Each structure stands twice: as structure tokens, then as C-alpha cells.
Amino acid sequence: MDVMVLQTQRWLNRTYGSVPTFGSVEETGSTGWDTIYGLIRALQHEEGITDLVDNFGETTMALCPTLKLGSTGRVVTILQGGLWCKGYGTGAADLTANFAGGTEDAVKQLQADAGLPQTGIVTPMLMKAILSMDAFTNTWSGGSDRICEMQRALNASISSYAGIIFPCDGLYSRSLNEAIIYAIQKDIGMDAGTANGAFGPTTTSMWKSAYPNGVSAGSSATAMVKIIQYALYCNGASYDTGTFDGVYDSTVTTRVSQFQSFSGLPATGTVDISTMLSMLVSYGDQDRAVTGLDCANTLTDSYLAALDSYGYKICGRYIVGGDWKRLKVDEFARILAKGMSVFPIYQTNGMEESYFSYNQGWEDGKEAVMNARAFGFPNNTVIYFAVDFDAMDYQVTNSVIPYFQGIYERLQKMSCYPYRIGIYGPRNVCSRVSDAGYAELSFVSDMSSGFSGNLGYPLPVNWAFDQIDTVSYPVQAPDFVEIDKDVVSGRDSGASVAFPIPDTDYAGGESLIKVNIGNDEIPVYANMDTNYPFVKNQIGSIKKGQFYIARASKDGASWAPSYRKVIYKKGDGALATGLIIVSNTIMGGSFIQTGVVDFHSVIFNGSDLEVLNPDEDHISGLPGYIAHTVHKPVAAMNSSGTFIKTIPAGAKIAADVSETGYSHPEYLICNYVNYGEGNGWEPITSSDSYFFVDVDLYSATSGADRAIW
Known part of the structure; x- marks a missing residue:
């Protein structure tokens, strides 16, 4: 507790407690917005304002008197209370109504800390700075003396131009970003009445006119070079040029090149408008050419042709959501066939804090994995989970990080499907979740430039995609395709192949897992034919040692060869469907294919195959059951x-x-599990008498590659 702050709070309540619309302040002895607002309302009352509000606005500014040595009255007392709340003593043990030497000394010290001339005079602009929560010393955890140096220099240069005294707290924040842009606007000759601290179209146009060839080594534009040094440092200490001296030397050139390379810009060492925007605006140069996109539209052939003509190579698509939004299996194939790759996005809501919790993350982790698996995204694909709201720092701590912890721990439990975790969200959110160890890569929502988590924060070090703009491209009038432009860092190349479970009519029909243990490959055909030789269009083959899934009932007319519909793995790793010939003579429902056995009748020992005698009991106490060893973690599913x-x-x-x-022919029906350590055979749970295990058909090319032997 601060005794001087407590005195200020008591004086406010004692003096203004009966004033209509003033209310009261809490008497805690701690500085906070409640006390600062009380001081502002007190000042407004002294100015003759009757409708008191918690805002130091234009009217309050216009009516605020200038105070200096010798001034008296309750406005001086309000000033002294504001100084006390900022930690500046006035040389007196109590509040007074007199602007004496101790108060003047406190004002001069604050002015020095803010980088202002030490006049001891309190202008309305300085009064506004005092009656705020802005700090003018580096007292915050994580504050930087170099940032303080920068902030003081900016105040000295542009506070009168901007009409604002900016904090000097050692933190890169929205206000410092705004101050740097004011400095740019002053440098390029923008009228003070037009300047607003935002790098908009007018500022962009004027900067390009002022620096048509950019700013590079040897430049005499000292003020702009110093601004560039500020902006580099704010994007990370690794871009520190050593000093803010306005000299564009080899160190500045190197740091600019490093920043450009990190940001996905040509590493020229010259600051052009794209580099300037990337340093100070979350979305950077929205006109820059990019190769990445994300969208909620189903990408048709005509859409893909249009996007391909504009140079897009990688696409973000949603793996959950309504039919209008969600990726389609055939669409996935179309995208890949066009030579583009795909990165998956998981978002069912994510637009407000209430959605995020550990339990929600636990559930979303499972749903994301199962959907990615169904679409056939390869192992180690990064799935980007969305945080699509302006999350404050405390909300990240209380809700968002626990949500990603839930995802992380669920995916650890489902390690049989080794997908990786990414995050979509504002810069600060991405960085904090990644720093907590719960996300590997970031998809940054920089297009939301007004988000507090974007302004005043550097691009996350692990950024993979940077969303910068929404654009539409004509397809065929009046049709167009709308997408978000994404800058691509190269940290994530997306999925360029897919291994979906083929769309077949296996659902509702019995299927068996078969193994080719013969020396000959089994031909796979596209079509049955009613004419001799009853086969048509060989499309692949099942090699020795490979296993496949086949319908238990035969297909084909009674006078034609007996066929089986199969799912098998092609040479390129994709799963496909086709037909195999089982027999040229109708032999009922049983297989007589030479060199083929049921999966449960064979043991895989490395690359060797050992066929078991089905008449023997292979597990003591479980007649008829055969044990298979799990060599890679596998997922167990229930009947649902x-x-x-x-x-x-x-x-x-x-x-x-x-x-x-x-309905899932890639899953083997199992009855018991044995975890070893003398536990014996047991059901998977107390309520499930059987379960399904993914037989890992995707990676099964030889016995050693299989999850189950």
C-alpha cells in the first residue's frame, strides 16, 4: 500500500463525494484506473463540466489550465495526486493547493523521464499524460532500457507534432508503434492535422514519393534511418543495430536483410515500402505477391485454374464445419492434382473466450486428428487450431493456453496418429502458446490489424503463414473466387499427397484382411467384363508381403470368374480400390487365391512371414485367438x-x-489386449467386449513397416 496514494483517494472522496455523477473511488492505497478516473472527474468538475465521465477528452483538454510555480487551487491538488500515483513525491507530507518548489521538481523529473524539456510547467497535454496509467520509467518486468531511450527520443521529436506524450515504460506496445508512425508522418511532410499515427494509404503514398528508391546504405536521411533502427529493434533484439544514430552502415544493411529474409521479403538490404510496412503494420504490404491462400469456399476446377494463374501454390482449408465450408475429399484430390499443397485448419467456433478450456481442447484434439485421418492427411501434417478473437493477455493465460494444453495432451495420447499442432491467431496469442510448448508453428491473423494482440508485437519466430488481405479474383463473369492472401515462410510445405480411405461400398458388408504370402504379385483391375478374359484395365498389383482388405462375398456372375473388391496400397503410397480375380471356377464364398491367408493366420517377424496352424490354440486360455504384437502405437476405437x-x-x-x-474396413476387430508385465489378457475397457484397431494400411509396405505383426 502507498500512503500517498491512499491520501489521494481519501481526499477525492472527501472533496467530491457529494458531487452529482462523481461517484467514489476505492480507498486501497494502490494506483489503478479507478483512482485515475476519479482524478479526471475531479478535474472536469473544477473546469465547470457537470456531466463527469471517465475520459480525458477534447473538452477536458480545452478547459484545462496551464499550471506552474505559484499556481494555486484544487486543480494543483489534483496534479499532486496524479504525480503521487505515478511515484513522484512533491516534497510535502500531504496534498496542498500550492504549486511550490517540491511540485515543480516532481514535474521536471517526470519531464526528464519522458524525454521532454524540463520546464516545470504543466500544459494540458502534460496534465493528460499525468492523469493516465502510462509509466515514464522502466519499472515493468521485461522492460527494455533501449526501448526507453527510443521512447524519450520520440517524445522529444514528435510530442508537439502529434499532440501526445507517449509512455516511456520500456515496452514495445501499440502506443510506441503509433509514435514511430507519427515520426514517419512528420519526416515525409504530412500536415500535423492530418497525421494520425496510422500507416494508411496516404502515408504509404507520401513515403514512396519521399523515398522512390527506398532507403539504403549511405543514406543522408538521418531522421528516417533512425526510425528504421527503431522499427528493427521493435521487431526483435536480434535486429539491434547497436545504436540509434541515424547512420545507415553495414550493420543496418545486415539487419535489414535479416528482417526481410525472416519476413518472406527479398533480402536486398534496402528498405522499400514493403519492408517499411512489414516492420510497422501487422499485415505489411497487402499488394505484395504471395503464394499461399486460405478460404472457406469449395475450390472447383475453374477456381483452381484462376488461382493457379495468379501463382498460388499452397492452400489452407477447413477440416471441420458445415458443407459450405469444409474441405471435400474430391476437392482435396483436385487441389493436389493441380500441383498445390494443402494445410488443414480446425475451427468450429473459437470466436470468443468462453469457447476455450482444457476440456474443449481435449475434445477438439481428437476430432481434428480423426478428421485429418479421414481426409488422408499424411502423418506429421500440422493442423492449425483457430483462436479467432482479440484475446487479451489474461484471456490467453486463463483460457487459450489451457485449451492448447488439452489439444497437446490429447494428441500425446493419440500418438498412433502423429499429427502436429499449429495455431491460428494474433501475433501475441501465437507467440505465447508456442512459447508454452503447445504449438510448433503459427498461422498469423495479421489481417486483423486492429487486434490488440497484433499491434505492438513482432511476428512470431515460428510463423508459417501470415494472413494479410482478402481478395477476389474473376473466374467467369459474374462468378469470382474470394480468398485470403497468406505470405508463406517455407516452414510448412503442407500436404502434397493424401491417403484417404477410398469411397467404396464396404459399409454394411463383411470384409477381411488378407495377406499375400506367395511369390507372385496379385493383379488389380479397374473393371469386370462380361467377355473373355473377364478382366479389364489392370491398375496395379499387390506385392508379396503386402496385406489388403477384401470383401468376404464374391462379385461377378455365376458364369464369370469370381472377383473380390479390394482396398490396397499403390506404389506411390496412396490407397486405392480395385478388383482381383479369386478363382476361375465358382467355389462358394471362400478364397482359393494361391498364396493368400487371412491376417490373423500369419505372424510378421521383421520381413519374414510365418503362417500359423489354424487348428492350434495360439494363446493359452483363449482357444482360437491369435496374438499380434504392436510395434508402433495404434488407436483403439469402439463400435461407434x-x-x-x-x-x-x-x-x-x-x-x-x-x-x-x-463402415471402416481399415480397422481390425480385436477382443483382448495384453499390456505385459504379468497383467494377462483383458478387455479394452470394462464395458467393451471387443474393439477395433487401425491396421496401419498407409505405412504397410513390408513387415518391418507395419504397426502390427
């Missing part, structure tokens, strides 16, 4: 397709048939 748990490597699973789930 809901993830139960990850079965770790080293465990064993037991199956009595090689039958798969009807």
Missing part, C-alpha cells in the same frame, strides 16, 4: 468409431478372425 485409447508399442492384441469394421 469413437477413440478409446492408444495401445502402446510392445503390447499384444488378440483376434479370432481377420474381420474388419463394416
Whole structure:
């Protein structure tokens, strides 16, 4: 508790407590907005304003008197209370109504701390700065003396021009960013009445006119070079030029090149308008050419042709949401066929703090993985989870970080599907979640330039995509495609291949997992034919040691060869469907394909295959069941397709048939699990008598690659 602040609070309540619309302030002895607002309302009352508000606005400024040595009255007392709240003593043990030497000394010290001439005179602009929560010393955790140096120099240069005294607290924030832009506007000759601290179209145009060739080594534009040095430092201490001296030397050239390279700009060492904007505006130069995009539109062939003509190479698409928004399997194939890659975005809501919690992250982590798996995104793909609101720092701490912790821990539990975590959101949110260890890469929503988490924060060090603008491209009149432009850092190349479970008619029909243990490859055909030789268009083959999924019932007419519809893995790693010939003679429902056995009748030992005797009991106490060893973590699902748990490597699973789930033919039906350590065989849970295990068909090219042997 600060005794001087407590005196100020008591004086305010005692003096103005009966004034209509003044209200009261809490008497805590701690400075806060409640006390500052009380001082502002007190000043307004002394100015003759009757409708008191918590804002030092234009009217309050216009009516505020200038105070100096010898001034008296309650406005002086308000000034002294403001100085006390900022930690400046006035040389007296109590508030007075007299502007004496102690008060003048306090004002001069504050002016020195703010980089202003030490006149001891309190102008209305200085009074506004005093009656605020702005600090003028580096008292904050994480504050930088170099930033303080910068802030004081800017106040000395542009406070009269801007009509603002900026804080000198050692922190890069929205106000410092604004001060630097005011300095630019002053340098390029913008009228003070037009200047606003925002790098808009007028500032951009005037800067380009003032510096048509940019600013480079040897430049005599000392003021602008100093601004460039400020902007570099604010984007990270690694861009520190050593001093703010306005000299564009080799160090400045190197730092500019490093910043350009980090930001996805040509590393020329010359500051052009794109570099200037990238240093000070979250979205940078919105006219710059980019190769990335994200959108909520289904990308048709005509849309993709248009986007391809504009140079787009990578696309962000949603893997959840309504049909209007969500990626489609055939769309995914179209995008890849066009030579573009895809990065997945997960967003069901994410537009307000109430959505975010650990439990929500736990659920979203599972849903994201299962949806990514269904679309066929390869292992190690980064999924970007959206934080699509202007999250304050405390909201990041209380809600957003726990949400990502839930995602992280859920994906750790589902390590059988090794997807990686990314975050979509404002700069500060991305950096904080990443620093907490819960996101590897950031997709930055820099297009939302007004978000508090973007202004005054550098681009996250792990940025992969930087969203800078929404644009529309004509397709065929009156049609157009609307997308968001994304700068690409190269940290994430997206998915350039996909391994979706093929769309087949397996749902509702029994399927079996089969293994080719013969020496010959099994041809796979596209079509049955009613004419001899009853096959048409070979499209692939099932090699020795590979396993595949086949319908248990045969296809084909009674007079034609017996076929089976299969899912198999092609040479390029993708899953595909086709037909194999089982027999040229109708033999009922059983397979007589030479060299083929059921999955549960074979043990994989490295690359070797050992066929078991189906008449023997292979697990003691479980007649008819065969044990398979888990060599990579696998996902166990219940009959509803809901993830139960990850079965770790080293465990064993037991199956009595090689039958798969009807609607998910890539899952083997199992009955028991044995985690080792003498625990014995047990159901997966107390309520599930059987479960389904992903047989890892995607990575199955040889026995050693399989998740289950």
C-alpha cells in the first residue's frame, strides 16, 4: 500500500463525494484506473463540466489550465495526486493547493523521464499524460532500457507534432508503434492535422514519393534511418543495430536483410515500402505477391485454374464445419492434382473466450486428428487450431493456453496418429502458446490489424503463414473466387499427397484382411467384363508381403470368374480400390487365391512371414485367438468409431478372425489386449467386449513397416 496514494483517494472522496455523477473511488492505497478516473472527474468538475465521465477528452483538454510555480487551487491538488500515483513525491507530507518548489521538481523529473524539456510547467497535454496509467520509467518486468531511450527520443521529436506524450515504460506496445508512425508522418511532410499515427494509404503514398528508391546504405536521411533502427529493434533484439544514430552502415544493411529474409521479403538490404510496412503494420504490404491462400469456399476446377494463374501454390482449408465450408475429399484430390499443397485448419467456433478450456481442447484434439485421418492427411501434417478473437493477455493465460494444453495432451495420447499442432491467431496469442510448448508453428491473423494482440508485437519466430488481405479474383463473369492472401515462410510445405480411405461400398458388408504370402504379385483391375478374359484395365498389383482388405462375398456372375473388391496400397503410397480375380471356377464364398491367408493366420517377424496352424490354440486360455504384437502405437476405437485409447508399442492384441469394421474396413476387430508385465489378457475397457484397431494400411509396405505383426 502507498500512503500517498491512499491520501489521494481519501481526499477525492472527501472533496467530491457529494458531487452529482462523481461517484467514489476505492480507498486501497494502490494506483489503478479507478483512482485515475476519479482524478479526471475531479478535474472536469473544477473546469465547470457537470456531466463527469471517465475520459480525458477534447473538452477536458480545452478547459484545462496551464499550471506552474505559484499556481494555486484544487486543480494543483489534483496534479499532486496524479504525480503521487505515478511515484513522484512533491516534497510535502500531504496534498496542498500550492504549486511550490517540491511540485515543480516532481514535474521536471517526470519531464526528464519522458524525454521532454524540463520546464516545470504543466500544459494540458502534460496534465493528460499525468492523469493516465502510462509509466515514464522502466519499472515493468521485461522492460527494455533501449526501448526507453527510443521512447524519450520520440517524445522529444514528435510530442508537439502529434499532440501526445507517449509512455516511456520500456515496452514495445501499440502506443510506441503509433509514435514511430507519427515520426514517419512528420519526416515525409504530412500536415500535423492530418497525421494520425496510422500507416494508411496516404502515408504509404507520401513515403514512396519521399523515398522512390527506398532507403539504403549511405543514406543522408538521418531522421528516417533512425526510425528504421527503431522499427528493427521493435521487431526483435536480434535486429539491434547497436545504436540509434541515424547512420545507415553495414550493420543496418545486415539487419535489414535479416528482417526481410525472416519476413518472406527479398533480402536486398534496402528498405522499400514493403519492408517499411512489414516492420510497422501487422499485415505489411497487402499488394505484395504471395503464394499461399486460405478460404472457406469449395475450390472447383475453374477456381483452381484462376488461382493457379495468379501463382498460388499452397492452400489452407477447413477440416471441420458445415458443407459450405469444409474441405471435400474430391476437392482435396483436385487441389493436389493441380500441383498445390494443402494445410488443414480446425475451427468450429473459437470466436470468443468462453469457447476455450482444457476440456474443449481435449475434445477438439481428437476430432481434428480423426478428421485429418479421414481426409488422408499424411502423418506429421500440422493442423492449425483457430483462436479467432482479440484475446487479451489474461484471456490467453486463463483460457487459450489451457485449451492448447488439452489439444497437446490429447494428441500425446493419440500418438498412433502423429499429427502436429499449429495455431491460428494474433501475433501475441501465437507467440505465447508456442512459447508454452503447445504449438510448433503459427498461422498469423495479421489481417486483423486492429487486434490488440497484433499491434505492438513482432511476428512470431515460428510463423508459417501470415494472413494479410482478402481478395477476389474473376473466374467467369459474374462468378469470382474470394480468398485470403497468406505470405508463406517455407516452414510448412503442407500436404502434397493424401491417403484417404477410398469411397467404396464396404459399409454394411463383411470384409477381411488378407495377406499375400506367395511369390507372385496379385493383379488389380479397374473393371469386370462380361467377355473373355473377364478382366479389364489392370491398375496395379499387390506385392508379396503386402496385406489388403477384401470383401468376404464374391462379385461377378455365376458364369464369370469370381472377383473380390479390394482396398490396397499403390506404389506411390496412396490407397486405392480395385478388383482381383479369386478363382476361375465358382467355389462358394471362400478364397482359393494361391498364396493368400487371412491376417490373423500369419505372424510378421521383421520381413519374414510365418503362417500359423489354424487348428492350434495360439494363446493359452483363449482357444482360437491369435496374438499380434504392436510395434508402433495404434488407436483403439469402439463400435461407434469413437477413440478409446492408444495401445502402446510392445503390447499384444488378440483376434479370432481377420474381420474388419463394416463402415471402416481399415480397422481390425480385436477382443483382448495384453499390456505385459504379468497383467494377462483383458478387455479394452470394462464395458467393451471387443474393439477395433487401425491396421496401419498407409505405412504397410513390408513387415518391418507395419504397426502390427
